[in-house]
Amino acid sequence: xxxxxxxxxxxxxxxxxxxxxxxxxxxxxxxxxxxxxxxxxxxxxxxxxxxxxxxxxxxxxxxxxxxxxxxxxxxxxxxxxxxxxxxxxxxxxxxxxxxxxxxxxxxxxxxxxxxxxxxxxxxxxxxxxxxxxxxxxxxxxxxxxxxxxxxxxxxxxxxxxxxxxxxxxxxxxxxxxxxxxxxxxxxxxxxxxxxxxxxxxxxxxxxxxxxxxxxxxxxxxxxxxxxxxxxxxxxxxxxxxxxxxxxxxxxxxxxxxxxxxxxxxxxxxxxxxxxxxxxxxxxxxxxxxxxxxxxxxxxxxxxxxxxxxxxxxxxxxxxxxxxxxxxxxxxxxxxxxxxxxxxxxxxxxxxxxxxxxxxxxx
Numbered sequence: 001x002x003x004x005x006x007x008x009x010x011x012x013x014x015x016x017x018x019x020x021x022x023x024x025x026x027x028x029x030x031x032x033x034x035x036x037x038x039x040x041x042x043x044x045x046x047x048x049x050x051x052x053x054x055x056x057x058x059x060x061x062x063x064x065x066x067x068x069x070x071x072x073x074x075x076x077x078x079x080x081x082x083x084x085x086x087x088x089x090x091x092x093x094x095x096x097x098x099x100x101x102x103x104x105x106x107x108x109x110x111x112x113x114x115x116x117x118x119x120x121x122x123x124x125x126x127x128x129x130x131x132x133x134x135x136x137x138x139x140x141x142x143x144x145x146x147x148x149x150x151x152x153x154x155x156x157x158x159x160x161x162x163x164x165x166x167x168x169x170x171x172x173x174x175x176x177x178x179x180x181x182x183x184x185x186x187x188x189x190x191x192x193x194x195x196x197x198x199x200x201x202x203x204x205x206x207x208x209x210x211x212x213x214x215x216x217x218x219x220x221x222x223x224x225x226x227x228x229x230x231x232x233x234x235x236x237x238x239x240x241x242x243x244x245x246x247x248x249x250x251x252x253x254x255x256x257x258x259x260x261x262x263x264x265x266x267x268x269x270x271x272x273x274x275x276x277x278x279x280x281x282x283x284x285x286x287x288x289x290x291x292x293x294x295x296x297x298x299x300x301x302x303x304x305x306x307x308x309x310x311x312x313x314x315x316x317x318x319x320x321x322x323x324x325x326x327x328x329x330x331x332x333x334x335x336x337x338x339x340x341x342x343x344x345x346x347x348x349x350x351x352x353x354x355x356x357x358x359x360x361x362x
Contacts, residue, residue, distance in 0.1 A: 039303045043227050043296065046105050046139045048083040051222060063088050066222065068142055074098045074109055074132035083136075103127065107134055140234065143226030147212045155208075183207050187345050191352035199351055202245055206238060207344040214295065214336030218329060229339070230296040232288065239284035242347040247280065250354035283350050291343050298335055302328045 049066035056062060067084035070093075079095040086093060086102045092114050093100045099110040108129040111117055117128040137145075154176065161173040169177045188196045188203050213228040228234055256262060258276040261269050305324045 038307060039300055042303055043230060043299055044105065045227075045231060047086075047102065047107070047136055048088075049139050049142065049222060068139065069137045070100075070107070071135040071137070072098075072100065072107060072132040073135065074130075079132075098132070100132070101129075107132060107136075139226050140228050140231050143216060143223065143228050144213065144234070146223045147209070147216055147228070151208055151212055179208075180204065183344065187341070187348050191345075191348040192355070193352075195352075195355055199245070199249075199348070202241075203344050203348055206242070206347060207340050210238070210291070210343055211336060211340035214339060215333075217295070217299075218332050218336065227296070227299060229291055230299055232292045235292040236284075236288045238291070238343070239287040242287060242350065243280075243284040245347070246283070246350045246354045249351065251357070253356070253358045254354045283346075287343060287346060291339055294335065294339050298328070298332050302332075 047070060048068050051064040051066065053061060053063050065088070067082040069080060070083050070085075071078070071080050073079075075097055077095075077098060079098055079100070081093060081095070083102075085091065086100075089102050092110055099114060101108050101110045101114075101116060103116055106127075108116060108127060108131055111129060119126040119128055154172065158173050158176050161170070165173075183204055184196065184200060187207075188200050192199055210229055213226075213234075216224045217227055217229065219225060250258075258280065259273050261272045261276070264272070302325055305321050305328065308321050309318055
């Protein structure tokens, strides 16, 4: 609990600095503080990893960030360069036939004048420039690579430890064993029975991938802070893997009950087949939205609490907000585990339904 409080305090202080900095910029331009814009800025993916902003003695602003690889395809040409060449949106990147410009973290092909064609409709703006195919290593992708390396390191270390001292867990091995046994005994076995060993590697991979990405998302500084599991593309990909595991391993009994339900009148079977096939696709959609919505909601609540200081324009709100942010960060540790558990448990349940053998005599 001590470590949780320390991390929460660091998060609150670092984030408050960022928000105060953005508030100072807004006040200089005499614009009202936009809570929605601030929240969306911190939730969305990015082509570089922002660290901090500061001002020099001469008043010029310096943005410190980690550049990431930009990989784009346009006009039959693949271009690769670092995001630092954009100079935080201030510069156009010239790659011969293709000229790229970044606006609100979206890459466009620059027009003949080297700029953007913007069509405004009230407060909304529409960019008319064409977009290249973007395969860049973004902040979320880079965060997933870091987490994957951490997971590999942990499990390779634990595997080596078991070879040296089987039955006598110690250190990292002792820390990980309860979690591994929890996934096996409380998630996999109740749903899969004697087929647990076949699907356990998949379920362990899903559980720890979600769990560690959730934990890293709570950390406010590099290599944390990326909203990986709050990105619907990531949760959808995880759900697709579960969908494939369910239906590729579905047995004859599963497909018979899905496509041609036995024991009911023939004229009703096509109707039920349509319903069952729809249900096949509803399952991954439910997995996608549940994980995405819960993680995103947690981040939005924390960001909204910090934004209260500037909505009320009073530092008197700071202590109250600070306490609520600490409470929410502690709660996020629980949510990080809970959402990994729910996704893995439902995946195991759906796989178990697909591979379940009919009872004797039925």
